[in-house]
Amino acid sequence: MELANLWLPEQARIDGIRKxxxxxxxxxxxxxxxxxxxxxxxxxxxxxxxxxxxxxxxxPKPKTNQNSLTAKLFQSSSDIGACLIATPDPLPAxxxxxxxxxxxxxxxxxxxxxxxxxxxxxxQQGVTQLAWLTVEAWPxxxxxxxxxxxxxxxxxxxxxxRTLPPSPDVPSLTIRQVYxxxxxxxxxxxxxxxxxxxxxxxxxxxxxxxxxLSFDVALLGDEIVGYQLSARAEAGAHLVRLTVHPEKQxxxxxxxxxxxxxxxxxxxxxYKVSLNTQVENYDSQKLYQRFGFVPTQQRLxxxxxxxx
Numbered sequence: 099m100e101l102a103n104l105w106l107p108e109q110a111r112i113d114g115i116r117k118x119x120x121x122x123x124x125x126x127x128x129x130x131x132x133x134x135x136x137x138x139x140x141x142x143x144x145x146x147x148x149x150x151x152x153x154x155x156x157x158p159k160p161k162t163n164q165n166s167l168t169a170k171l172f173q174s175s176s177d178i179g180a181c182l183i184a185t186p187d188p189l190p191a192x193x194x195x196x197x198x199x200x201x202x203x204x205x206x207x208x209x210x211x212x213x214x215x216x217x218x219x220x221x222q223q224g225v226t227q228l229a230w231l232t233v234e235a236w237p238x239x240x241x242x243x244x245x246x247x248x249x250x251x252x253x254x255x256x257x258x259x260r261t262l263p264p265s266p267d268v269p270s271l272t273i274r275q276v277y278x279x280x281x282x283x284x285x286x287x288x289x290x291x292x293x294x295x296x297x298x299x300x301x302x303x304x305x306x307x308x309x310x311l312s313f314d315v316a317l318l319g320d321e322i323v324g325y326q327l328s329a330r331a332e333a334g335a336h337l338v339r340l341t342v343h344p345e346k347q348x349x350x351x352x353x354x355x356x357x358x359x360x361x362x363x364x365x366x367x368x369y370k371v372s373l374n375t376q377v378e379n380y381d382s383q384k385l386y387q388r389f390g391f392v393p394t395q396q397r398l399x400x401x402x403x404x405x406x
Contacts, residue, residue, distance in 0.1 A: 105210045105244055112211040118154040118181065125178040126156065126198075133180075133198040135205050135236055142306040145183060145196045152219040153185040153192065155212055159200075182212035186225050187302055188285070191294035194230040197237070206240050213244065217405055226406040229295045232399050241401045249295075249402040251377045255391035258370050263388050265357050266350030268318075273358045276313040276325065278304070283322045284315070284341075291341050295402065296376075298339065303327075311335055312362045316342070316351050326355045328363070334370030335363045340382070352385050360389075 118126065123146050130136060130145065138145075148154045157180040183196040197212070199205045220228060230246065232238050276284075281300035288297040298306075306327060307313055316324040324342035328335050337359065342352045363371060373391065375382050 105214060106207065110204075110207045110210070112157065112208065115155050115157050115211060115215045117152060118149055118156045118183075120149055122156055122178060123149060126181050129178050129181060129198050129200060130196070133200050134202045135197070135199040135209075137194065137197040137230075137232075137234055137237060139193055139195040139231060140233065141193075141195070142302060142309055143195065147305075148183045148185055148195060151183070151185050152223070153216050154181070154183045155215050156181045157208065157212065180208050180212060182209070182216060184213075184216045184220060184228060186220070186223060188289075188297055188299040189224050189294075190226040191297070192220055192223075192225045192228050193295070194228065209237075209240065210244065221405060226404065227295055228403045228405055230401045230403075232401060238399065238401070241403075244403065246401040246403045248399050250400045251397040252374045252400065253377050254372060254374050254394045254396045255383075255386050256370065256372045256394055257386075257389060257391040259390050260364070260369060261390055262357055262360055263353065266353050268350045268354055270319050271351065271354060272317050273314050273355060274317070276303075276307060276315050278307075280315055280322060280325075284325055287322060287325070287341060287343055291344055295400075306338075310338075311368075312359055314355065314358055316355050318346065318349075318351070324351045324355055326359050328359055330368075331370070331372055334372070335359075335368040337371060337373040340373075340385075347381070353388075356385070356389060 126145060156178050159177050159179040179201070180199045181196065182194070184192050184194050186192040197209065199208050229249070230237060230241065231252065281303045284303055285298065285300040309329065311328045311330050313327050314325060315322050323346040325339070326337065327339040329338050340352060340355060360371070363369070373386065375386065377397065
């Protein structure tokens with residue numbers, strides 16, 4: 099059975115959904131500030147970065163009397179009623195980056211229509227899974243009816259004490275700041291280390307660099323075998339990413355990278371450190387717990403739709 103037939107009866111179909119254009123940027127920005135339902139994915143991109151992507155669709159509002167005072171005042175900022183951004187970066191997995199619906203009435207049907215417009219585009223691009231990190235609770239009520247399943251959960255860990263485990267002796271290990279020429283190597287490292295939905299692309303890492311607090315790579319000889327990426331947080335620092343090549347794990351590279359990062363945090367007076375990790379990522383949790391991180395029991399579910 100086609101998903102369209104499964105999800106929506108004929109009377110719930112919405113016409114007029116189209117790919118976003120540059121001229122929609124202001125209206126989308128206004129929608130994100132005023133919508134009843136809003137989702138923003140946790141990453142380095144801004145919604146406007148995806149303008150032109152085939153997975154960025156909008157639903158214009160019905161035309162109103164253009165001579166009315168309201169239309170004249172708000173015609174450039176309120177003519178989009180809903181939007182959805184679902185994009186791969188990298189393939190073959192995609193994330194729902196942004197979703198916004200201006201009204202509660204028929205919100206579920208509106209989102210279903212947006213998804214049904216995006217899914218064929220994602221298939222054409224070679225996407226096999228669409229993931230949604232539900233930072234807000236509202237999507238979780240609707241997603242199971244459309245075939246999404248809970249694949250994992252992200253849990254937050256926090257460290258506030260200043261004790262650190264001993265620094266390991268790793269022969270020929272060096273740690274330095276990232277170079278712009280490193281991104282392709284780091285993307286290859288990601289591909290070797292993670293399932294598709296968790297991988298970072300070279301583009302994403304390039305976007306992250308100017309927004310980061312610290313961004314270091316670890317080398318054994320001349321080979322990049324790991325990296326850490328951190329950001330400022332409201333009360334300190336947030337470890338966004340710590341990656342070590344699977345074949346180089348157990349040598350102390352992750353410990354050395356993390357100690358190096360903490361040294362940087364402390365020199366800047368940042369003593370509260372947080373991170374997020376998958377609940378099933380036991381090896382990483384062991385490392386973080388050795389550093390004194392404790393789980394907060396704050397968990398966010400990851401929903402996945404298989405679309406291959």
